[in-house]
Amino acid sequence: MNTTKSIELFNRAQESIPGGVNSPVRAFRSVGGTPLFIQRAEGTYLYDVDGNRYIDYIASWGPMILGHAYAPLVKAIQEQAVFSTSYGAPTELEIKMAELIRSMAPNVDLIRMVSSGTEACMSAIRVARGYTGRNKIIKFEGCYHGHADSFLVKAGSGVATLNIQAVPGVTASTAADTLTCAYNDLAAVEQLVAENKSQVAAIIVEPVAGNMGCIIPQAGFLEGIRKICDAEGIVFIFDEVMTGFRLARGGAQEKLKIDADLVTYGKVIGGGLPVGAFGGKRKIMEMVAPLGSVYQAGTLSGNPIAMIAGYTLLSILNEQPKLLKELNEKTVYLRDGLDKVLKASGTPYVINQLGSMISVHFSDKPVTNFASAAAANNDLFKKYFHAMLKRGVYLPPSAFESWFLNNAMQQEHLDTTIKATEESLKEIL
Ligand code: PMP
Numbered sequence: 001m002n003t004t005k006s007i008e009l010f011n012r013a014q015e016s017i018p019g020g021v022n023s024p025v026r027a028f029r030s031v032g033g034t035p036l037f038i039q040r041a042e043g044t045y046l047y048d049v050d051g052n053r054y055i056d057y058i059a060s061w062g063p064m065i066l067g068h069a070y071a072p073l074v075k076a077i078q079e080q081a082v083f084s085t086s087y088g089a090p091t092e093l094e095i096k097m098a099e100l101i102r103s104m105a106p107n108v109d110l111i112r113m114v115s116s117g118t119e120a121c122m123s124a125i126r127v128a129r130g131y132t133g134r135n136k137i138i139k140f141e142g143c144y145h146g147h148a149d150s151f152l153v154k155a156g157s158g159v160a161t162l163n164i165q166a167v168p169g170v171t172a173s174t175a176a177d178t179l180t181c182a183y184n185d186l187a188a189v190e191q192l193v194a195e196n197k198s199q200v201a202a203i204i205v206e207p208v209a210g211n212m213g214c215i216i217p218q219a220g221f222l223e224g225i226r227k228i229c230d231a232e233g234i235v236f237i238f239d240e241v242m243t244g245f246r247l248a249r250g251g252a253q254e255k256l257k258i259d260a261d262l263v264t265y266g267k268v269i270g271g272g273l274p275v276g277a278f279g280g281k282r283k284i285m286e287m288v289a290p291l292g293s294v295y296q297a298g299t300l301s302g303n304p305i306a307m308i309a310g311y312t313l314l315s316i317l318n319e320q321p322k323l324l325k326e327l328n329e330k331t332v333y334l335r336d337g338l339d340k341v342l343k344a345s346g347t348p349y350v351i352n353q354l355g356s357m358i359s360v361h362f363s364d365k366p367v368t369n370f371a372s373a374a375a376a377n378n379d380l381f382k383k384y385f386h387a388m389l390k391r392g393v394y395l396p397p398s399a400f401e402s403w404f405l406n407n408a409m410q411q412e413h414l415d416t417t418i419k420a421t422e423e424s425l426k427e428i429l
Contacts (some may be wrong), residue, residue, distance in 0.1 A: 093302075
């Protein structure tokens with residue numbers, strides 16, 4: 001595989017961009033080697049600057065549900081762009097977007113647009129704190145809710161990949177207000193809440209975790225948290241930045257049949273443009289300025305280009321429910337195919353899958369939380385990643401990330417992936 005131009009660009013990038021990338025997970029730090037610089041993408045394929053083609057399992061970390069350069073989306077963006085790229089004043093498009101999300105997702109009475117998942121989660125906990133008059137939040141080890149100070153405590157994704165234990169710059173007092181426990185450990189949540197009686201404003205969770213690989217909530221975990229929140233007046237926040245409009249039209253709330261008080265969305269609702277949103281029950285969201293006094297704002301929030309992209313994508317998913325159904329079926333096909341070749345290889349493995357989120361951990365024990373994901377053979381994952389890349393399959397460059405399927409994938413792409421796994425395992429084991 002010739003990656004000469006990527007190597008040149010990476011060397012050049014490091015002169016002017018920290019670590020050569022604008023977001024750490026892109027840097028291939030944990031798997032080693034040079035990140036590939038992408039020239040374009042279409043359907044299910046990424047093309048790098050050296051002309052190599054890859055089946056894409058990153059999907060821009062979630063949003064490319066229908067594949068890259070999806071024609072109706074591109075057209076909608078082009079048509080909107082001629083009317084200018086930003087006004088800093090309200091548009092009807094923002095109302096249509098809010099109405100559409102309200103019609104698709106449960107428990108969203110009011111919703112505010114922002115420009116990233118980080119902003120969405122950061123704002124949601126501010127609202128929860130304002131609403132309850134309490135300071136502490138509970139998050140789960142290995143969950144990632146963006147890079148706001150409060151969330152950089154035992155965080156997943158790049159923080160876990162780079163093995164950063166405490167993030168310099170996050171003050172001790174901020175970190176002290178973030179309580180953490182293991183994912184899927186309801187008893188630990190009960191204990192934390194009891195030890196911090198009437199001090200916990202919110203419990204924030206990835207309802208299906210995607211930032212320590214894919215990790216599925218065990219039966220009773222989220223239901224139990226819901227009960228605790230009801231009993232203790234705690235705001236239950238679903239971070240649906242990855243799961244929203246992907247696992248089902250109504251996201252994880254619909255798929256798992258659990259109600260959240262506040263929900264955060266991200267990349268998916270911008271169809272690949274910078275968008276996030278937080279919304280939820282009216283009585284809580286009424287705290288948000290200018291209706292209430294929890295201040296939150298953004299010059300580019302509700303940006304028309306981002307709105308038209310998101311609105312177009314969500315409308316298609318809403319009007320054609322078969323698309324998400326097909327995507328889920330394709331993921332099950334991939335899971336079964338991977339299962340077969342992994343089993344035949346004799347190496348210990350775990351495949352976690354729900355909807356179109358899936359990941360492989362090389363572990364002989366179930367992977368149900370961050371500790372079990374971290375205890376897996378992640379050196380083997382690195383080798384697997386490179387062996388797959390060489391065969392034209394681009395997996396996330398870390399075992400602490402979920403893979404995302406896109407619906408441009410056809411059986412041939414899934415078969416290629418399964419075959420590449422079979423060959424890769426023969427090469428690396
Ligand atoms: N929440 C979750 C669940 C995420 O996966 C991410 C990003 N991967 C975020 C929040 C933060 O989103 P962003 O990178 O857009 O700030």
